Amino acid sequence: xxxxxxxxxxxxxxxxxxxxxxxxxxxxxxxxxxxxxxxxxxxxxxxxxxxxxxxxxxxxxxxxxxxxxxxxxxxxxxxxxxxxxxxxxxxxxxxxxxxxxxxxxxxxxxxxxxxxxxxxxxxxxxxx
Numbered sequence: 001x002x003x004x005x006x007x008x009x010x011x012x013x014x015x016x017x018x019x020x021x022x023x024x025x026x027x028x029x030x031x032x033x034x035x036x037x038x039x040x041x042x043x044x045x046x047x048x049x050x051x052x053x054x055x056x057x058x059x060x061x062x063x064x065x066x067x068x069x070x071x072x073x074x075x076x077x078x079x080x081x082x083x084x085x086x087x088x089x090x091x092x093x094x095x096x097x098x099x100x101x102x103x104x105x106x107x108x109x110x111x112x113x114x115x116x117x118x119x120x121x122x123x124x125x126x127x128x
Contacts, residue, residue, distance in 0.1 A: 012038045027073025034078075049082075053089025060090065066098050071106030080105045 016036075017029045033041035056068060068090075070083040087103035106112050 012036060013041055027077050030074060031077035049085050049089050052086055053091075054093050056086060057090035057093025060097055060101065061093075061095050064098065066100045066102070068101070068103045069106050070103060071109070071112050073110065075105050076109045078105075 013025060013029060013033050016032050016038075017025055020026070020029055020032070022029055030041060030045065034045055059065065060068070068083075068087070070086055075082050083103040083105045090103075091097075108115055
């Protein structure tokens with residue numbers, strides 16, 4: 001990213017981060033920069049989506065998945081549109097995906113980890 005800024009491309013990420021009072025680039029900062037069309041943010045984000053697409057496509061090949069759930073802070077901000085972009089980025093890397101394959105944004109958002117941990121704890125308690 002710094003190479004793009006050094007090459008003269010304007011970036012508002014740091015300005016947005018400061019306005020939001022954040023010590024680092026959070027999902028809120030990224031979402032706002034993308035929404036405002038920040039050229040550097042858009043380019044870096046697109047590269048990240050493409051790179052994740054390779055990894056997700058490879059995982060689908062290896063595991064024969066029917067469902068890919070996309071979660072995390074950016075998913076909370078961008079929702080299903082992020083899942084759709086990742087699906088499009090993964091498709092060229094899939095060999096023979098299930099016809100039932102779906103990409104969805106996590107419904108639980110940042111609570112997914114807590115709910116999963118609680119579910120595992122409950123299962124352990126019930127198992128004795």
